[in-house]
Amino acid sequence: MKRNIIYLLLALLLAVSPAFLNAYWVDVLNNVGMYALLALSLNLILGHAGLFHMGHAAFYAVGAYTTAILNTSFDIPVLWTMPLAGLIAGLFALMVARPIIHLRGDYLLIVTIGFVEIVRIALINNVFGITGGANGIFGIDRPYLFGFKIRKPHEFFYLIWGFMAVTVFLFHRLENSRFGRALNFLREDDVAAEGSGINTTYYKLIAFVIGAVWAGMVGTIYAAKMTIIAPESFNFWESVVMFMIVILGGAGSIRGVILGAFLVIGLPEIFRGMGTISDLINSLFSSFGVTLSLDFSNFSKARMLIFGAAMVIMMIFRNAGLLPPLPRKYPLKKIREEMRIREEVRIREEMKIGEEMP
Amino acid sequence: MSLLKLEKLVKDFGGLRAVDEVSFAVEAGDIFGLIGPNGAGKTTVFNLITGNYVPNKGKVIFDGQVLNGLAPNKIVTLGVARTFQTIRLFKALSALENVLAGCHCRMKSGSIAAMLKTPFQKREEKEAIQLALAELDFVGLGDDADTRSDSLSYGNQRLLEIARALATQPKLLILDEPAGGMNEQETDALIEIIARIKARGITVLLIEHDMSLVMQACEKLVVIEYGRKIAEGLPEEIKVNKKVIEAYLGTDDEEEGEACF
Structure with a gap:
C-alpha cells in the first residue's frame, strides 16, 4: 500500500515535469x-x-x-x-x-x-x-x-x-x-x-x-x-x-527496469553538466581565499568507465539488480476462507442427507 | 488392461546399453516398486517413460497409447507425473507457485487473456490456487504456501515435488527415490502419504533404496541389474530371491542378505 503511494507520487511528478523542464x-x-x-x-x-x-x-x-x-x-x-x-x-x-x-x-x-x-x-x-x-x-x-x-x-x-x-x-x-x-x-x-x-x-x-x-x-x-x-x-x-x-x-522487475533506464540513459546527461558543479566548488573555495582549479566538464567522457565499474561492482554485491522483483502476492487468506466455507456447506449437506436417509 | 506397459525397452548411451530389453506391466491402482543396485538403470527406465529419453527399441504403452517420441510435457498432459531423484524445484519461487506449475497443464488461458483479465481467466486462476492449496494441505505443507521453496527442509522439498506432481492430476505418479535424504519420521509420513495417494485412485511407480519403505509400501516389485530385469514379484518373494540378494551384496551368504532387508 505504502509502496503504491510512492509509485503514484513518482508518476505524478513525472507527469507534471515537462512544465518545469526545458x-x-x-x-x-x-x-x-x-x-x-x-x-x-x-x-x-x-x-x-x-x-x-x-x-x-x-x-x-x-x-x-x-x-x-x-x-x-x-x-x-x-x-x-x-x-x-x-x-x-x-x-x-x-x-x-x-x-x-x-x-x-x-x-x-x-x-x-x-x-x-x-x-x-x-x-x-x-x-x-x-x-x-x-x-x-x-x-x-x-x-x-x-x-x-x-x-x-x-x-x-x-x-x-x-x-x-x-x-x-x-x-x-x-x-x-x-x-x-x-x-x-x-x-x-x-x-x-x-x-x-x-x-x-x-x-x-x-x-x-x-x-x-x-x-x-x-x-x-x-x-x-x-x-x-x-x-x-x-x-x-x-x-x-x-x-x-x-x-x-x-x-x-518492472520498477527495476524503469529505474535502470533512468540510470543508464539519464545519468550520462547529468554527467555532462558536471562542469558547472566544479565551477561552483571552485568559486565557493575562492571566497574563502583558497584557489582550486577543479574541472569536471570532461566527466561525461568517463561515463563508460564508470558504468563498467558499476556493472562489475553490481554483479559482485547485488547480482539480482538494483530493484529485484518482489515475490508475487496471492489472496491466500480470502481463498482459504472461501475453501473453508465451501467445506462447511458440504459437510452440512452431507449431514442433511444422513438425516433424511433413515 | 495394464495402465503402463513396457515392452522390451532398450536404451543405449554410445556403446553402453543402459536398459536392456526391460519389460513389465503396472496395473491400475498398484503401488509398484522398481529396485536395483546403484547404476542399474532405474532412473533411465523412468526417463524413458516420461519422455526425457527416447528408447532405441521397444515400446512404452500408457493407457493404450504408445508414448515413444512424445515430448515430456505432452506425456504429463496424458496423465504421467514425476518427481526427480535430485530435487528439481523452482528455487526462487514460493511453494504455492511450485505447485501451480503442476496446475499449468490443466489450465487454458494464455497471454492475451491475462492482459485483458477476462472473467474466465480470473476464475481459472482462483480455481488453480485452490487446487494448489489443497495439494499443499494433502502433503502437509499448507502453512508453507508463501515460503520460498529453497528455504524448506530437505524432506519438505521432496514432499513439495510430490504436491507439484499431484497437481497435474495424474493417473500414474512416478517417484524417483522419494525418501532420499529423509529421516525415519519423515519416511513414515511419506509411506502414509503414498497410501493416501493410492486411496485417491492414483497408481504409483517408485524407485527407492530405503528397503523398509519398499517392503512396507510396495505391492509388487521389479528388480533390475545392469539394465536387465532379474526378478519380479511380491515383496516377500523378492526378499528371498537368490539373484536379488546376490545383486545387492555380491555374495551367496543368505543370512547377510536377510539382514539387509
Whole structure:
C-alpha cells in the first residue's frame, strides 16, 4: 500500500515535469522512456524467461522500418502503422527464433548478436530495394493523435509515457498470470518445467514474439520522433544498452527496469553538466581565499568507465539488480476462507442427507 | 488392461546399453516398486517413460497409447507425473507457485487473456490456487504456501515435488527415490502419504533404496541389474530371491542378505 503511494507520487511528478523542464531535458526524459519501453519488452525474454537475448535492436529496427516504409511509400498515417509494425516484428521474431530456440545460455547470446548484425547489414545493402541503404529513410510524417499533431518534445513526452503507462499496466498483468509464471518456471529449471507439463519451447517462442511486438511498436514511435531513420541507429550497441538496463535495474522487475533506464540513459546527461558543479566548488573555495582549479566538464567522457565499474561492482554485491522483483502476492487468506466455507456447506449437506436417509 | 506397459525397452548411451530389453506391466491402482543396485538403470527406465529419453527399441504403452517420441510435457498432459531423484524445484519461487506449475497443464488461458483479465481467466486462476492449496494441505505443507521453496527442509522439498506432481492430476505418479535424504519420521509420513495417494485412485511407480519403505509400501516389485530385469514379484518373494540378494551384496551368504532387508 505504502509502496503504491510512492509509485503514484513518482508518476505524478513525472507527469507534471515537462512544465518545469526545458525542451532539452524533456527530450532526455523521452529517451529514457523509449529505452525503458524497449527494456521492458526485453525483460519478458531476458528477465522472466531467462533467455540471454542480445539482439533486441533487430526487432526494434524491423518495427521502425515497417513504419517508415508504410508511411513514406503508402502514405499511411504513422500511428496507424503501429499495430502493423508490432505484428511484422513479431512474425520476424517467430521466424528467426524458431530454429534457435533450443539453444541455452551463451550459445543463444552469440546467435542473437548475429540477428542484429544481419538486420543492420541487410538494411545497409538496401534489401528488396525498400530500405534506402546506408542513408536510411527520411521524410517520415509526424504522428497525429485525435487530430492533434505531435511535434515538440513535450508533446512526444505524453505519447511515450502514455504508451509506457499502458505497457506497465498490461505487463504487470502478464507477469502475474499463468503465462508469467510459466516463463519463470522455465527460467528456474526447464527440465522440471517440462516435467510439470509446461511446453517450454512454446513459451520461449511466445516470450520472443511478445517482446518483439513491443519493440516493433516502440520502433514506430522512434521513426515518428526522428522523422529519419538509418541502419546505424539499430546497431549492436543498442542491444547492449537494453541488456544492461535490464540486468542493472533488476531482471524480471518492472520498477527495476524503469529505474535502470533512468540510470543508464539519464545519468550520462547529468554527467555532462558536471562542469558547472566544479565551477561552483571552485568559486565557493575562492571566497574563502583558497584557489582550486577543479574541472569536471570532461566527466561525461568517463561515463563508460564508470558504468563498467558499476556493472562489475553490481554483479559482485547485488547480482539480482538494483530493484529485484518482489515475490508475487496471492489472496491466500480470502481463498482459504472461501475453501473453508465451501467445506462447511458440504459437510452440512452431507449431514442433511444422513438425516433424511433413515 | 495394464495402465503402463513396457515392452522390451532398450536404451543405449554410445556403446553402453543402459536398459536392456526391460519389460513389465503396472496395473491400475498398484503401488509398484522398481529396485536395483546403484547404476542399474532405474532412473533411465523412468526417463524413458516420461519422455526425457527416447528408447532405441521397444515400446512404452500408457493407457493404450504408445508414448515413444512424445515430448515430456505432452506425456504429463496424458496423465504421467514425476518427481526427480535430485530435487528439481523452482528455487526462487514460493511453494504455492511450485505447485501451480503442476496446475499449468490443466489450465487454458494464455497471454492475451491475462492482459485483458477476462472473467474466465480470473476464475481459472482462483480455481488453480485452490487446487494448489489443497495439494499443499494433502502433503502437509499448507502453512508453507508463501515460503520460498529453497528455504524448506530437505524432506519438505521432496514432499513439495510430490504436491507439484499431484497437481497435474495424474493417473500414474512416478517417484524417483522419494525418501532420499529423509529421516525415519519423515519416511513414515511419506509411506502414509503414498497410501493416501493410492486411496485417491492414483497408481504409483517408485524407485527407492530405503528397503523398509519398499517392503512396507510396495505391492509388487521389479528388480533390475545392469539394465536387465532379474526378478519380479511380491515383496516377500523378492526378499528371498537368490539373484536379488546376490545383486545387492555380491555374495551367496543368505543370512547377510536377510539382514539387509
